[in-house]
Amino acid sequence: MAGVLTEKLIARHVYSSLEAASCPLVEGLYLQEADSMLQLLCSPSQHRTDILAWICSSISPNFTSSKAMSVRSKEPDVLTKDMAVLGQELLLCRASDVDLIRVTGDASPRRQLQFLEQLLTLVPGGVKSAGHAADGELLLKEFFGAESLPHLTQTLSPAFDPWPTPIKALWKNTKSSYKPNREENRDIVALLQVTQSALEQLQSKCVFLNSEAQSPPAFSPSSLRVAASDLQQLMATFSHVYETDLRVYCSRDPPSFSSETEVFQRVQQLLLACNTELEMLKEVSEASESVSEEVKQLQTQPRYWSRAEKHTLPDQLEKVIGRIGGFLSQLSS
Known part of the structure; x- marks a missing residue:
């Protein structure tokens, strides 16, 4: 209902x-x-x-x-x-x-x-729709509310003393007992003057440092508001893609691997032996083809001279057999 x-x-x-x-x-x-x-x-x-x-x-x-x-x-x-x-x-x-x-x-x-x-x-x-704008408005109201403004102001313009409390106490104790001599003062003054001249030279080369007071600050509440809105849109887009496409792959169980590696080693050895036998059979078949081709050439190509003409091996054998038969018939008669 x-x-x-x-x-x-x-x-x-x-x-x-x-x-x-x-x-x-x-x-x-x-x-x-x-x-x-x-x-x-x-x-x-x-x-x-x-x-x-x-x-x-x-x-x-x-x-x-x-x-x-x-x-x-x-x-x-x-x-x-x-x-x-x-x-x-x-x-x-x-x-x-x-x-x-x-x-x-x-x-x-x-x-x-x-x-x-x-x-x-x-x-x-x-x-x-009120549901779509509610999350963004609540986030921005909480971020730029009256309670969060002091923290935001402190974040944009921090005022932090770099010296921790133990070092401050140590500095106060040693400051009263330590009295530098004139030579150290001269060295310190000379070092400060060199540093100041180097900084002035660097500032004259950097144009953007001179116009720093005129340009607006890099981090302002408006730019931070835009960045927060963009981040919210990116998070919403990723959530939609994750729910529609990625969740199925993320929920799968990881594959389990077997600890028995001897089976794989045995299979590898058998495969290597099979490859070796196949290579041997290939070489035997190639040698057989080569021998068959050579025999075929002996039977078909004329290579042997007889009475100023080249004859094939079968023709020469027939002639030799004929001569031997004639010679045997003469002996028998």
């Missing part, structure tokens, strides 16, 4: 924000009941899609370019995806959260209303 009441309150706030921003799509509706406002803002309809498109175009003028609108009119899914991408650029949702625009998925009415409320805070002339 409390959730329904909260949704109705948010729906009233979103509807009033649309009226304050002069949205032409809610003019003439004159809705008074919270249920009607909730139905308008959370039920799937073309009217709700037009309201979302108007909000996006008010935030980003490039959203209503003629070329983009012609493509979106032909393909409604393109308009939905473009709205989700704009929400991701504004750090309000992910590009895959199309349920916030279509209202056909797991998105609850409260989430849809919060998405609309966050979008309306970025519309020029709209009513700013």
Whole structure:
């Protein structure tokens, strides 16, 4: 029951924000009941899609370019995806959260209303949400409050005695008993004069030291206020990125490594032996190919001279065999 009441309150706030921003799509509706406002803002309809498109175009003028609108009119899914991408650029949702625009998925009415409320805070002339500005205003009020101003003033213009209390006491005790002589005084005076002349020469070379009194201080309350506001925005951006993208990776358990290294050593040795055998087989195959090529050349290329002509080895062997056969036939006869 409390959730329904909260949704109705948010729906009233979103509807009033649309009226304050002069949205032409809610003019003439004159809705008074919270249920009607909730139905308008959370039920799937073309009217709700037009309201979302108007909000996006008010935030980003490039959203209503003629070329983009012609493509979106032909393909409604393109308009939905473009709205989700704009929400991701504004750090309000992910590009895959199309349920916030279509209202056909797991998105609850409260989430849809919060998405609309966050979008309306970025519309020029709209009513700013109190929840977004509360943290920054509280931080600045606490930082620049009446109770913190003395500390801030002391921080900006510190007045600190560099001598600790023990050294002060020691200096007071030795000051009365110590009496420097004239030679030491002369040396000290000469050293001070040299130091003063060096400082004057350095000051004449540094122009920014001469204009220090005219220029405003580097650390002023206004600049510190701007720095605090920038820091708050950076922290909010990092928190959003951490919640949406980084938390899943940070919550993982660290990997566990096995203490048994003998298995890996054995596997390494077997792999090395396998590589050695493969290299040997490769060399054997290369040698076999070389021998085969050499034998092929002996059989096909003419290399042996006979009667002023080159002949191949098989031809020469046939001739020799023929001569031996003729010689044997003559012997047998």
